[in-house]
Amino acid sequence: MVEAWYMDDSAEDQRKPHRLDPGRPVSLEQLQQLGVFYWKLDADKYENDPELEKIRKEKNYCWMDIITICKDKLPNYEEKIKMFYEEHLHLDDEIRYILDGSGYFDVRDKEDKWIRIFMEKGDMITLPAGIYHRFTLDETVQNL
Template sequence: MVEAYYHDNDDSVDFREPHNSGEALSLEQLANIGVIYKHCPTEAEMDKVALERGYKNRDTVRMSSETLGDQLLPKLRTFYTEHLHEDEEIRYIIDGEGYFDVRNEPDDRWVRCKLVPGDLLILPAGIYHRFTLTTDNYVAAVRLFQDEPKWIAHSRPDADGFPIRREYLSSVQASK
């Protein structure tokens, strides 16, 4: 079961630390902002979700000091920059752990989701988010793609006027 809570926003502490404010969120609260969590203890169950959602392609990424060497921290800083994508994003954790932070609407607070093996997180297109590892500095994850793999990040505030951002905000308002 994913651990989801409001981020404490203490920038004086390493971003790989838990940053747990003590304010937990439920799966229903995540769903209210379009974030879907599923526990998939096997890759076969992940495959079922991929099929249901029309995902045809995938890759596996391993992030650690061993795989990235001196580039680990710069890569994490890139992923930790607030951004959105024009496509839904699905990540499935095989090994290790990491944090996805998503912006809560309408209060704009960060929600931190800690993912461990068997966790699958679906982020809707247009939601601002960021990613980092935990202090263990290791994750192996499957990235799912509906078509050819692409990873185009659009930073805030540049993406505020994008149609996909407006669609996302409208969908969140409609679900309330």
């Protein structure tokens, strides 16, 4: 099950959890109110997963872009990691499905506060068009 929480304002390493103290968890219902939806899928069979196909048909998603965030496989790795963490938005929905590894998607709520969503293998979320967001790897990655 996905875990989400409101973030602190610390300037520490972006890969840290950045939980408020005391913590303020965010429920799936709260994420859905922002237009952020979550599914847990079988990442090992993403190419032929009937559940993924059903979601794609229901949401009318017709494309798939696979990116490997790994020093050995992503050209300009350091620059890309910095770019992913810069706050931005898109004019279309953004769909992110984690096939391996883990990281954080941060989204802004309606009061402009950051919510951090921890994602790992098999987690898929959709972010609505126009929501400010960013992405970073977590602490399981040793060097950025």
